[in-house]
Amino acid sequence: MSNIHVLGNEAAQQTTVIMRVRALLESKAINGAQVAREIGVSPATISQILNDNYKADPGTVIEKLSAWLELRTQKLARPANPGFVMTQTAKQIMDDMTYAQISQSIAVIYGASGVGKSESLREYARNNPNVWLITASPCRSTLTECLYELAMELGMEQAPRLRGPLARAVRKRLVGTEGLIVIDEADHLDYPTLEELRILQEEVGIGLVLVGNNKIYTQLTGGRRNEDFARLFSRIAKRRGIHKTKQNDVRAIADAWGITGTAERELLNQISERPGGLRLLTKALKLSALYAKDEPITVPYLKAAFTELEGVE
Incomplete structure (x- = not known):
């Protein structure tokens, strides 16, 4: 009975993964070829998995899809650019x-x-x-x-x-x-x-x-x-x-960008005190996000962005 229960859970989890991927494709958020490329399989394999006609054991591919979904969720949760922030x-x-x-x-x-x-x-x-x-x-x-x-x-x-x-x-x-x-x-x-x-x-x-x-x-x-x-x-x-930038405003912007480190937040405060205040700060954050790509925005990225914006060699 225990083995049957485990097998049942695995089947349910695999079904959930397939349903989530199908929903993404139906929403046009991404296409099958992109999914295949990002998990390292052929588009035909993705199509067969989703249409339930994959001849081999789909477990390995579905594990890749599950990991890909988790990574995608984390990327979307990270506010690379939160837009307007209510300060x-x-x-x-x-x-x-x-x-x-x-x-x-x-x-x-x-x-x-x-x-x-x-x-x-x-x-x-x-x-x-x-x-x-x-x-x-x-x-x-x-x-x-x-x-x-x-x-x-x-x-x-x-x-x-x-x-x-x-x-x-x-x-x-x-x-x-x-x-x-x-x-x-x-x-x-x-x-x-x-x-x-x-x-x-x-x-x-x-x-x-x-x-x-x-x-x-x-x-x-x-x-x-x-x-x-x-x-x-x-x-x-x-x-x-x-007449000047409020520290509460800087904290709100740091929170919206998902920046929690003490050193990073202190540097944001220093940047906000420069001429241009929050405008300069936001530009530095946007450029830092480009430098960081999928990594967290840290002090080196912020310093590099600020140096670039200020035109300092």
Whole structure:
């Protein structure tokens, strides 16, 4: 009875392996030729095993398939690139954006470069309806160019290019949407553009988030805070200054990448303190993953990636 039980377990395990491989092939995640190549047998052997017409004892091949499935599971479990990571800073930014959208008010988020502002904006826009994100720049700093960029984001392909008709068309499109306009790099905007956005936000009842470096806040307060800027400043409901990378953010990113070693995490902290902060850190991790291939990301890989990014010989 004992031998029969053992044989029954082996047959059940072999059946499970075959079913898992069949499911992978049916999902188009991989094809039979790839599986055959990775375990070192012919495609015909794989086909015969899966179709239950393999003439010899399939035990050895199924053992290879079982080991291959285990290795594949481990590789997929290792987050080579986890994508967006919800850090403490990201959550704060998204909370501010949610508040601005729900309360139909203005929020200003400003501070150092590379702390995760832009990534957080994009993630919020991806996951929430009626959020329109545009990026200002030197050539999109004037009123007409900024409004036209917004019109394109709103899907207004036939928007007029003249300032007056353009402003009226954008207003008509936004009425009743209860949406959120987000302007990244808003420090490029001139005063007439900021004032037009303020009036637009009030008239159509939407949220507005202005994001940029410290200049955007200085622009609304500091030495240039005359009566006109005071009118705009008084309507800002929420302000968020982010002036350096948080260690909690670095820890969250390290966790997402599966990096647990003390030396590796300390090096990540050091990299995050360089100009560019989390942006540089993420680039270093991506390059480290390429260097490491299927191996864990360790200090030598991180140092090599950082050296390459910094251009140091």
